[in-house]
Amino acid sequence: MPGLELFGLGFLDSITSQYGYRVVTNNIGYFLGGAWYTVFITAISLAIGMVLGLFAGLGKLTSNKFLYYLSTAYIDFFRGTPLFVQIFLLYFGVLPMIYDNDPVSSAIIALGLNSGAYIGEIVRAGIQAVDVGQMEAARSLGMNHRQAMTYVILPQAFKIVIPPLINEFIALLKDSSLVSAISVAELMHRGDLVFANTYQAWVFGAVAVIYFIMTKTISVIGDHVERRLATD
Amino acid sequence: MIRVVNLHKSFGHLHVLRGVNFSVAPSEVVCVIGPSGSGKSTLLRCINQLEKADSGHIYIDNEELTHPKTDINKIRQQVGMVFQLFNLFPHKTTLENITLAPIKIKGVDKAAAEELAMELLRKVGLTDKAHVYPNKLSGGQKQRVAIARALAMQPKVMLFDEPTSALDPEMVGEVLAVMQDLAVEGMTMVVVTHEMGFAREVGDRVVFMDEGVIMEEGTPEEIFNNPRNPRTRSFLSKVL
Ligand SMILES: Nc1ncnc2c1ncn2[C@@H]1O[C@H](COP(=O)(O)OP(=O)(O)O)[C@@H](O)[C@H]1O
Numbered sequence: 001m002p003g004l005e006l007f008g009l010g011f012l013d014s015i016t017s018q019y020g021y022r023v024v025t026n027n028i029g030y031f032l033g034g035a036w037y038t039v040f041i042t043a044i045s046l047a048i049g050m051v052l053g054l055f056a057g058l059g060k061l062t063s064n065k066f067l068y069y070l071s072t073a074y075i076d077f078f079r080g081t082p083l084f085v086q087i088f089l090l091y092f093g094v095l096p097m098i099y100d101n102d103p104v105s106s107a108i109i110a111l112g113l114n115s116g117a118y119i120g121e122i123v124r125a126g127i128q129a130v131d132v133g134q135m136e137a138a139r140s141l142g143m144n145h146r147q148a149m150t151y152v153i154l155p156q157a158f159k160i161v162i163p164p165l166i167n168e169f170i171a172l173l174k175d176s177s178l179v180s181a182i183s184v185a186e187l188m189h190r191g192d193l194v195f196a197n198t199y200q201a202w203v204f205g206a207v208a209v210i211y212f213i214m215t216k217t218i219s220v221i222g223d224h225v226e227r228r229l230a231t232d
Numbered sequence: 233m234i235r236v237v238n239l240h241k242s243f244g245h246l247h248v249l250r251g252v253n254f255s256v257a258p259s260e261v262v263c264v265i266g267p268s269g270s271g272k273s274t275l276l277r278c279i280n281q282l283e284k285a286d287s288g289h290i291y292i293d294n295e296e297l298t299h300p301k302t303d304i305n306k307i308r309q310q311v312g313m314v315f316q317l318f319n320l321f322p323h324k325t326t327l328e329n330i331t332l333a334p335i336k337i338k339g340v341d342k343a344a345a346e347e348l349a350m351e352l353l354r355k356v357g358l359t360d361k362a363h364v365y366p367n368k369l370s371g372g373q374k375q376r377v378a379i380a381r382a383l384a385m386q387p388k389v390m391l392f393d394e395p396t397s398a399l400d401p402e403m404v405g406e407v408l409a410v411m412q413d414l415a416v417e418g419m420t421m422v423v424v425t426h427e428m429g430f431a432r433e434v435g436d437r438v439v440f441m442d443e444g445v446i447m448e449e450g451t452p453e454e455i456f457n458n459p460r461n462p463r464t465r466s467f468l469s470k471v472l
């Protein structure tokens with residue numbers, strides 16, 4: 001396609017070139033390995049984020065001033081600065097002071113801390129969405145605060161929190177592509193490498209499709225869980 | 233059974249309870265009436281400590297609730313509360329709503345708790361709804377389940393905060409009937425209500441509250457037939 005060069009988009013020619021797609025078929029195993037890496041990093045980060053998020057969310061609701069300010073500062077920082085910056089700051093700045101850090105563990109820590117902040121807000125909102133009358137009814141029956149939380153509030157908050165949590169899983173999986181910048185060999189990074197060698201934009205089409213299959217899988221499972229919980 | 237001495241409570245600048253003195257004898261049914269905003273709910277909520285009073289004393293069975301060393305959770309187990317909006321647990325069936333607290337806090341075993349729950353459901357006429365979730369119940373049925381749930385802790389006193397105000401008119405009767413049965417059985421009850429018929433028929437005593445104090449109290453005949461306080465008269469002329 002003449003003229004595209006003018007905009008620096010000459011590489012798009014490769015899409016129309018006859019055998020450009022072969023770069024995908026030739027590297028499909030390599031990409032799927034990267035996708036597996038993406039799932040692995042996302043899953044561990046998510047586990048960390050869930051634990052941090054539960055504590056941060058409860059921390060925002062406690063009457064303990066110290067825990068409240070700690071949770072607020074944590075959530076504000078990680079929601080208020082770009083994840084891309086957080087990844088670099090942790091990888092090059094903070095973590096080297098703590099241990100001999102490598103890209104993969106640094107990526108997991110950055111993604112875990114970041115998702116923990118978002119999940120913290122989800123947890124807080126979910127608990128607050130439970131009607132105050134529920135806590136009062138539980139307390140009036142003689143339950144202490146912890147019993148009322150465990151048997152009455154949290155089970156109801158859990159249902160409320162499922163849809164935004166699914167959204168957060170999906171966002172985290174997509175955001176994990178940013179750790180390609182510190183050369184973690186996940187899907188996006190592998191796409192980048194192959195593209196740098198071939199200049200075939202087919203690569204990114206394939207990468208996009210693989211991400212889409214992964215996020216779609218999460219949302220289908222999420223819808224299923226939501227429907228199961230809604231029946232009772 | 234209940235004794236409230238010089239109770240004060242403010243929300244910010246709003247002085248809601250301005251020195252309430254009031255007591256309830258065992259097996260007595262006291263109906264609290266009065267205009268909206270007069271502090272009736274706040275009084276009930278102070279009695280089971282959902283609100284903390286600013287000053288004054290509350291005793292239940294000679295135990296002082298307002299004493300800092302009192303275990304409030306223990307006291308609450310002896311004081312049942314029924315709310316205007318029922319507040320059933322939506323994630324639990326009727327039966328589970330009733331058995332949750334006895335099992336989890338009293339340590340009653342499941343079979344015994346369910347047996348008691350079924351007995352209470354028989355009392356409120358809802359045995360056929362034992363395995364149904366609250367969203368499948370009508371308002372009147374919800375409130376009857378809420379009464380059964382409170383009774384399952386075998387309280388010494390029951391507090392009712394406008395238990396029929398959120399109900400469609402045709403469901404008011406079924407809830408009042410359950411409450412009347414309870415009164416006949418000798419339960420000590422404090423009932424905030426706008427149902428003057430109920431207060432007159434079932435109440436042993438009627439308390440008229442206005443502007444955060446008890447303006448007048450007496451037998452239903454005294455209050456409804458010969459109110460002495462002009463405020464009581466004006467309130468009754470509006471609602472009767
Ligand atoms: N949690 C609260 N915060 C602030 N104001 C309140 C609160 N609860 C009640 N009030 C106010 O206290 C007053 C008395 O309320 P309430 O005891 O509910 O009256 P009643 O039940 O007699 O209608 C009202 O003006 C109400 O707006």
Ligand SMILES: [Mg+2]
Pocket residue numbers: 272273274393394
């Ligand atoms: Mg009220």
